[in-house]
Amino acid sequence: MPLAIPLSPTGRPVRLVAACTGALLVAGLAAASPAAAANSVSYDFESPSQKLPFMAINGFGRVLVGPAPGGRSGQAARVNIPNDGRSFKSELVIKGLDAGSHRFDFANYLPSDWQERDLDTIVAQWFSTQDDGEGIKPVVALSVHGANWQLKVHWMTNGEIQEALIPLGAARPGRWNRWTFDITWSSAGRPGSIRVTRDGVTVGSHQGANNYHRGEPPHFRIGAYRPNWRPEKGSSKRVGASEAVLFIDDIAITSTTADSRPDAPATTPGGASSPSQSPTAPTGPTPTGSPSTSSSASAGEVPAGGDTVPGEAVHEARTDATAHGSAGRIGVVGGAVAALAGAAFVLMRRRTAKGSPRSAHRRART
Structure with missing residues (x-):
């Protein structure tokens, strides 16, 4: 399914938000399916x-x-x-x-x-x-x-x-x-x-x-x-x-x-x-x-x-044993996901505030 890109109040794509959303999607997939070491x-x-x-x-x-x-x-x-x-x-x-x-x-x-x-x-x-x-x-x-x-x-x-x-x-x-x-x-x-x-x-x-x-x-x-x-x-x-x-x-x-x-x-x-x-x-x-x-x-x-x-x-016949990924990596990815989500949210709020009627009225008064 195509990724929906949010628009600013002027109708222009918010590119940074789209980039953050793409990064969130990739990071989320990485965190959801880590490869674990076969130690048992x-x-x-x-x-x-x-x-x-x-x-x-x-x-x-x-x-x-x-x-x-x-x-x-x-x-x-x-x-x-x-x-x-x-x-x-x-x-x-x-x-x-x-x-x-x-x-x-x-x-x-x-x-x-x-x-x-x-x-x-x-x-x-x-x-x-x-x-x-x-x-x-x-x-x-x-x-x-x-x-x-x-x-x-x-x-x-x-x-x-x-x-x-x-x-x-x-x-x-x-x-x-x-x-x-x-x-x-x-x-x-x-x-x-x-x-x-x-x-x-x-x-x-x-x-x-x-x-x-x-x-x-x-x-x-x-x-x-x-x-x-x-x-x-x-x-x-x-x-x-x-x-x-x-x-x-x-x-x-x-x-x-x-x-x-x-x-x-x-x-x-x-x-x-x-x-x-x-x-x-x-x-x-x-x-x-x-x-x-x-x-x-x-x-x-x-x-x-x-x-x-x-x-x-x-x-040689292949084995199912693999050794990639760890809980530590999941924690790092989770932190990155949270940081990107926060940045995207703040940017959206700022863009919305600039294009709102209240913002336009405030600019007209000044």
């Missing part, structure tokens, strides 16, 4: 109509929904990476999260014939897309290495990537694991925290810096990823290895408030990532974890990052 999402794989998130697949791996194994009822997602010399990643990718505090819940299952290998199979990772592109390690990664679970946390000090390796206990193939990660992301002036719970028992934690403090906020990837199977690493790590097959189920991400969550690890200002920490404060992040026979990172691990490798096929 869940996937249980039970409904055929449920839209799944991104599928990041390098090579010929797959993520397929089917009957859950191990005596579990219902459906689950089966993830596999074939040992074909090219494939190395099959993951679901959930983006649109902010850089605050979140609880990540999910279940995974390693088949009873899972092959123990002296390499990392990353089953969940939190990855921060960087301004300079690929070639960066995930900020947090849960992996099975040999016969054990482990967590790697990365952060940056003076331009160099630092790593903490936290053992999380035996892998125990042939049974489902229920994981909960309570994560508060650190910032340049505030320490973060990670608490890891497995089957209701806390198995590891980390205090201090836990990301690179640049680029986009970390997003969540779950599935299977073998860094040492990347084609540029050669074929030595593939010799004698079977394909990687595992199952995932009941993914739930909830936005939380670190200060109000009763079971969140305590954090204090001036932590590892803060330049103003006191001399008696720890000089680096503090990891704790379960006893494990695996105590060091695998040698020659290629940094994780990016979905594209020369000559490799990448297949």
Whole structure:
């Protein structure tokens, strides 16, 4: 419908009022339909109509929904990476999260014939897309290495990537694991925290810096990823290895408030990532974890990052998760709308007053 432009008493359009009205219309539409960050999402794989998130697949791996194994009822997602010399990643990718505090819940299952290998199979990772592109390690990664679970946390000090390796206990193939990660992301002036719970028992934690403090906020990837199977690493790590097959189920991400969550690890200002920490404060992040026979990172691990490798096929399906808009923006737009409305009203009153009979009579008397 065309926008009605008010006329002055002389019949001329009031252009400024029309401009203000147009600005009000645009601002009102922006305020009425803000895009919100998808900080609480869940996937249980039970409904055929449920839209799944991104599928990041390098090579010929797959993520397929089917009957859950191990005596579990219902459906689950089966993830596999074939040992074909090219494939190395099959993951679901959930983006649109902010850089605050979140609880990540999910279940995974390693088949009873899972092959123990002296390499990392990353089953969940939190990855921060960087301004300079690929070639960066995930900020947090849960992996099975040999016969054990482990967590790697990365952060940056003076331009160099630092790593903490936290053992999380035996892998125990042939049974489902229920994981909960309570994560508060650190910032340049505030320490973060990670608490890891497995089957209701806390198995590891980390205090201090836990990301690179640049680029986009970390997003969540779950599935299977073998860094040492990347084609540029050669074929030595593939010799004698079977394909990687595992199952995932009941993914739930909830936005939380670190200060109000009763079971969140305590954090204090001036932590590892803060330049103003006191001399008696720890000089680096503090990891704790379960006893494990695996105590060091695998040698020659290629940094994780990016979905594209020369000559490799990448297949991604879109997700509904977006991260635009906030209540703060709505408040700013609302203030602008009120200011424009006031200006338009005052201008109309002034124009009307000048053209009224009372104004003409007053001018004739003077």
